[in-house]
Amino acid sequence: MTSSTLKGPRVRFAPSPTGYLHVGGARTALFNWLFAKREGGTFILRVEDTDVERNRPELVDGILESMRWLGLGWDEGPVFQSQRMALYRAAGERLLAASAAYLCYCPPERYAGGDAADESGAGGAHAVRRVTRCSCREGRPMDPNQKPAIRFRTPLGTTTVFEDIVFGRREVTNEEIEDFVLLRSPKEAGAESGLPTYQLGAVVDDIDMRITHVIRGADHLSNTPKQVLLYRALGAEVPAFAHLPLILGADRTRMSKRHGATSVASYHEEGFLPEAFRNFLCLLGWSAGNDTEFLRTSELVKRFSLDAVSRTNAVFDRPKLEWFNTQYLQQLPVEELLPEVQSELERAGLWRAEWAGAERAWFTHTVDLLRPRTRLLPDFSHWARAFFSDTFDYDPQAKEKFWKDERLPAMLGKLADALATLPEWNHDACEHALRGLAEVEGVKAGLLINATRVAIVGQAVAPPLFETFLVLGRQKVVERLRRALPAMHA
């Protein structure tokens, strides 16, 4: 029993700021977070910013913002690798001293390019290069004038084994593991030693942070033996590994820009609910073991298990994400939806403070009325705009469809008069007034109903008409009806 197991597992999510937080990273973060919550563990955020060339420090804020939006709060960090260089260099020196690593004087270009740069995967020239094993390993540098990098001395003639919670027992013969670089050769002439590579940085930090479970994308599976070797060389206990199947685009290739929105931020902007997004993401590579899919986050935490993670890559299916969003929009207790709608209205400049105060009941009821017809948060400020503002446009297609009959202006004028003088303002009174008028005029009630809807909310789509009447109030209904009359001729 180590002290760490007594305190629960320690896991981490370690993005590198070379881009925004994408859906694959978000799923990895989510699984780490769920596991930590489920097991009463600690979730640590670590920024892997050791690649000075590709690093974009300004992207860190966006990544943290996406994490917060997703509700994936971290217990420790963010820890920046760029601020822990001494740690990695010390580890490099230790390995060097123990002869578990050696100085490599080969020029970097010797290993650059080749098939490693071939991203297309199909066609192209394939290199036949074997595993890296240069003469520097035996103390015979090719070019002693070169600034040396530190390479790991892979122990040959044996095999490396580890257990993966998802993929099971893994075994590779060490001959297939190259002498990977631990610390890059120094860039600047004066620099003492170089920057750590991913392999070294990740392992040194995971040891230092006492990480018990490494949960990450399956793209790291093949590199894990190297890290197992590193843990041992550093005299540390090897953590448990759980590699997650990858998330692919609709064509089953790695998700990229051409597959549409891949950043978490873009889904935030589009108006998805974070909980719906979590629910959807969680079902990519995992299931509760039965057919239930609508699982609120508290339920996810209760049922999540790494043992149930699948080994099959999953395709990101946007229509299903949208379905989840509509489900949450409709099934959440309406109070939980209010803050989300409020920020949407604020964003659109439609929000009014009284809706959170004296008119809270009205606001709640209106949101409740509108939500069965919404798919994304901006629907509240777009097609439902007329419920929150007196300035709105008439949708051209709605006019075309429901204002065709030339008798309509006259009839709607009469309807406005009738509504204005109604002794009572309630659902049935309004309905009777309208249906009565339709009968007198010898037209179907639907004709008036549809035309009136367009007149008072500008849309062909809205909640049932008389409920809309009540929410808007008599004054607005009558005013909007009269205001629409001139527009109907145009």
Place this chain on the structure above:
RNA sequence: GGCCCCGUGGUGCAACGGUUAGCACGCGGCCCUUUCAAGGCCGAAAUACGGGUUCGAUUCCCGUCGGGGCUACCA
């Protein structure tokens, strides 16, 4: 090229040697209806292919094919 992983309808998941192969999204139809949604009902749609093992394979083994990953002084 080498090493490795994966393969149930179009998509996400169930079935972990015995089911008429289940659920959901999407798709088509019907119902409801005052528009559009939501909801209800019905339907089309899958075990990649070929060999084994077994009384019996979606399930176990081998091969093929397909997809993916790694093979960087990227992470």
